[in-house]
Amino acid sequence: MLRHRFAAAALSLSLLSLAACGEEADKGLDNVDITAEAGKAPEVKWQGKLEPTEVETEVLVEGDGDETKEGDTVRVHYWFGNGFTEEEAESSYEQSDPLALELNKELTPALKAAFIGHPMGSVVAVASPAEEAFGEQGNPGLGFGEGDSVLIIAELVEAVPADEVAAMKKQQEDQAKAQEKAAADLEKAKKNALKSAKGAKVDPAAWAPQVTFKDGEVPVLDFKGTPKPNGKLQVTKLIDGKGKKVKAGQTLIAHYVGQVHQGDEPFDSSYSGGEAASFPIGVGQVIQGWDQALVGQRIGSRVIVQIPPELGYGEAGQPDAGIEGTDTLVFVVDILGAA
Incomplete structure (x- = not known):
């Protein structure tokens, strides 16, 4: 049985779909105090609205594992904050297991900066303007309005072995097929359903x-x-x-x-x-x-x-x-x- 959840290409974007806001060079990561420790949710103290003019990256905890690269699948924890409202928007630390994330080319620049190119075990902070994070439309479901900037704190927990990745992809494919069959069966049942009790x-x-x-x-x-x-x-x-x-x-x-x-x-x-x-x-x-x-x-x-x-x-x-x-x-x- 697979113990961890898996986020493949499209899923990684939908699950980690947030948003961003305006920017200025002197209002990026210098405008927030972060206390980070591997395995624990970060402590964030805002010093005002986050308004980075470009994607800014800072390694808070340097890991000692292999450097992550595009194409890897890794288990991660993440913390997202809204740079405009200065509030936490989403955190995986409330869950028992880290998320399995595929580091594919579909990730936005801000997500790539957070998860790719760092030693395993690292904790990385990223401040990003709207257009480099998840699009200027934001993600209202996670509390990000149009143009809200985003603060990402990413923890690279461990690499996922190739055989486990294959098993998770197979499980996803099987689930997708089962959902398609269920949808088809339901449509058939609707067509054959009675118009009223008989x-x-x-x-x-x-x-x-x-x-x-x-x-x-x-x-x-x-x-x-x-x-x-x-x-x-x-x-x-x-x-x-x-x-x-x-x-x-x-x-x-x-x-x-x-x-x-x-x-x-x-x-x-x-x-x-x-x-x-x-x-x-x-x-x-x-x-x-x-x-x-x-x-x-x-x-x-x-x-x-x-x-x-x-x-x-x-x-x-x-x-x-x-x-x-x-x-x-x-x-x-x-x-x-x-x-």
Whole structure:
């Protein structure tokens, strides 16, 4: 089993994708105090905004290993700071293992300066203007706005042996193929999915609300006369499908409407957009009540699921959707297909 993560060409750029800001010669690395020690996150004290006019490099800790070169794959730790806001943006030191990084020609000048041409074991600081780091557009996801300069502190931990690199690349290729197959299988399943539940109509349990369906409209739930929820997960059917049983790990294709018990209107519905939803089931990607209630149901079924708070959104609820932490949720689900 591979213990370390691997970043190949495109991945290295996306994972380490940050940004940069303006510059002046006297506001580069001289404008920041860095305390660095191999194996530990650096301590950074800003003396003002970082505004380098070119890529500046300083070796903070001199390693005694072989010098890194383009084409190598090495394990590294990194720390990125935003030179405009004077704040940490991203650090790998919070993770247990360093990142495996391929030192390829696609790395930007600032990243090359940080990771290439230094003895293994070194800790290197780089200050870079926007255009030499990750492009002037920045990386909003990591807190870098357009033109923000970047401070990179890179630790070269160890080289990755060639056989391990080959194994990691093989693993990536296998994962990519598996993802492509899964995507193709899902598209096929969507094309073959039912338009609505299909099977024998059955009488629901007495606790269930009355559900009215009209073509092209969101189903209406009427809770008049329904008993108070008993605090347990409850499942009943309106239509008993005859298709295959849904298995944990499949991607479920379904139409659904969700409403708080005794609520006046739905808080969510796939019917509103007209297109069935698709989501992994039985693997913790949806609320527990869905995982527990829908795995094992047959394709074609229309089920009503009543979910207690602890199997829904918990004590926090979903305030934006009007769901409180004490609310019982009721879903009507048409199970249309699975991949």
